Amino acid sequence: MKKEVFFWSVTVALAGLLFGLDTAVISGAEQAIQKIWNLTDVEHGLAIAAALYGTVVGAMLGGLPADRFGRKPTLLAIGVLFLLSAFGSAMAGSVGTFTLFRFLGGLAIGSASVSAPLYISEVAPAAQRGRLVALFQFNIVLGILLAYVANYFIAQTALENAWRYMLGWVGLPSLLYAVAVFFIPESPRWLVVKRNNLVEAERTLRRIDPATAPAVLDSILASRHDETGGKARESLWSPQYRRPVMLAFLFAFFNQTAGINAVLYFAPRIFEMTGLGANAALLSSAGLGLANFVFTFIAIALIDRYGRRTLMWVGTVVLIATLALVSYSFFTEKFEFVPAYLFTYVGFFGLSQGAVIWVFISEIFPNQVRASGQALGSFTHWIFAALITNVFPYFANNPAVGGGPIFAFFAGMMVLQLLYVWKLMPETKGLSLESLEGQLTRMH
Numbered sequence: 001m002k003k004e005v006f007f008w009s010v011t012v013a014l015a016g017l018l019f020g021l022d023t024a025v026i027s028g029a030e031q032a033i034q035k036i037w038n039l040t041d042v043e044h045g046l047a048i049a050a051a052l053y054g055t056v057v058g059a060m061l062g063g064l065p066a067d068r069f070g071r072k073p074t075l076l077a078i079g080v081l082f083l084l085s086a087f088g089s090a091m092a093g094s095v096g097t098f099t100l101f102r103f104l105g106g107l108a109i110g111s112a113s114v115s116a117p118l119y120i121s122e123v124a125p126a127a128q129r130g131r132l133v134a135l136f137q138f139n140i141v142l143g144i145l146l147a148y149v150a151n152y153f154i155a156q157t158a159l160e161n162a163w164r165y166m167l168g169w170v171g172l173p174s175l176l177y178a179v180a181v182f183f184i185p186e187s188p189r190w191l192v193v194k195r196n197n198l199v200e201a202e203r204t205l206r207r208i209d210p211a212t213a214p215a216v217l218d219s220i221l222a223s224r225h226d227e228t229g230g231k232a233r234e235s236l237w238s239p240q241y242r243r244p245v246m247l248a249f250l251f252a253f254f255n256q257t258a259g260i261n262a263v264l265y266f267a268p269r270i271f272e273m274t275g276l277g278a279n280a281a282l283l284s285s286a287g288l289g290l291a292n293f294v295f296t297f298i299a300i301a302l303i304d305r306y307g308r309r310t311l312m313w314v315g316t317v318v319l320i321a322t323l324a325l326v327s328y329s330f331f332t333e334k335f336e337f338v339p340a341y342l343f344t345y346v347g348f349f350g351l352s353q354g355a356v357i358w359v360f361i362s363e364i365f366p367n368q369v370r371a372s373g374q375a376l377g378s379f380t381h382w383i384f385a386a387l388i389t390n391v392f393p394y395f396a397n398n399p400a401v402g403g404g405p406i407f408a409f410f411a412g413m414m415v416l417q418l419l420y421v422w423k424l425m426p427e428t429k430g431l432s433l434e435s436l437e438g439q440l441t442r443m444h
Contacts, residue, residue, distance in 0.1 A: 005125065009135055011183070013135035013136045015112040016140040020142060020144040021147045021170045021173065022170060023051070023144065023147075025170055029151075046099065047102065052389075059114060067372070071186060079177045079181055081105070081108035082108045083171050083178060086167060090168030091168070114375045114378045117362040119187055120362070130308065131301070134359055137296055138293075145290070154169075185200075188220070193223070219435075223366060223434050244364040245376065248361045248373060254416070256388050261389050262406075269396065270403070288342065295348065296351070308428055312356055319414045319417075330403035330404035330407065364440055366440075
């Protein structure tokens with residue numbers, strides 16, 4: 001792999017680091033924010049959830065600027081939004097201002113989940129595409145870990161309004177990311193398909209691999225036309241794109257109905273439900289974050305060697321087993337092994353779905369509609385993330401429901417996902433984006 005391509009991919013994957021930092025850093029500040037402005041529970045919930053609402057909007061609309069203005073300007077704008085959100089929310093003088101800047105951070109997260117995997121998939125050689133796109137997910141879990149560590153150390157200081165420092169320091173990596181984006185080239189596939197700029201596209205393709213540049217350029221040019229020789233359609237909802245749309249929607253849907261956000265967001269509550277004390281519950285929660293990080297790192301090493309589908313097979317089987325065991329533990333009220341089950345669950349989620357989702361969705365759409373397809377997958381992911389996160393506390397605290405039925409539901413959804421992997425999911429390892437386009441959009 002050329003060092004230049006690796007640098008471009010790492011630079012863009014840093015949007016995932018900002019994503020993880022911005023998502024998790026609020027956990028250390030939210031109680032102080034409620035006290036300083038004397039917020040009701042409703043006002044507090046709205047202020048904290050503002051980033052999540054922004055994420056949904058950013059994911060829904062993130063493909064538009066990536067197609068209209070280019071991948072590079074969109075990635076630069078994302079860095080600026082993260083910068084504004086970090087410094088603005090840290091210096092906010094009112095809850096209204098704070099909520100606005102947190103919403104901007106959410107827009108950046110949603111847009112990053114569209115544009116960053118999109119860009120990396122379009123510049124990465126086919127043989128390394130999986131591990132390079134998976135760097136985005138790796139940076140997300142790294143960012144979450146760094147946020148928790150930073151919050152802990154800042155909380156130990158005697159700083160007045162320490163919560164402002166927790167939020168504000170994220171502006172520094174945001175600035176570094178925005179500067180680094182200036183040194184990456186525009187996506188050659190966007191240059192050809194959206195701007196017909198063959199000269200600049202070929203120059204970038206030669207930087208990626210001089211030996212394959214002419215052939216890759218020819219295949220990108222060919223992708224602008226459908227099988228009849230006519231111009232390929234630019235509407236995601238054209239009948240020829242039905243299969244990739246279905247694959248992306250179902251993958252994102254199952255990604256969240258596995259229950260991962262419920263487990264990660266409410267881990268202390270779940271552990272306390274099993275009888276652990278508050279301190280032990282917090283320590284176990286931090287361990288889940290570490291398991292996610294380690295197994296995501298392993299996934300990067302395996303994804304191009306064994307393929308996306310193999311990781312999904314292994315991961316889904318383990319998820320079914322661990323979720324079923326957690327459910328059984330709640331039904332029988334025998335909780336001694338629940339922490340071990342959940343550690344295994346989170347680890348194998350990171351090894352499979354966590355690492356594969358952004359890779360797979362960025363690969364399966366044709367050049368003409370890749371940005372809008374990525375936006376569809378990201379939007380589906382975030383909508384169901386919000387729904388699962390919103391309803392979990394209600395069902396967990398409802399005496400008529402509780403942990404047993406909840407985890408049985410998650411296990412059942414993973415059985416359906418296993419059928420999806422078996423019957424519907426294609427292997428994309430080592431194939432060029434254009435050859436995948438031919439396979440997945442061929443009209444029958």
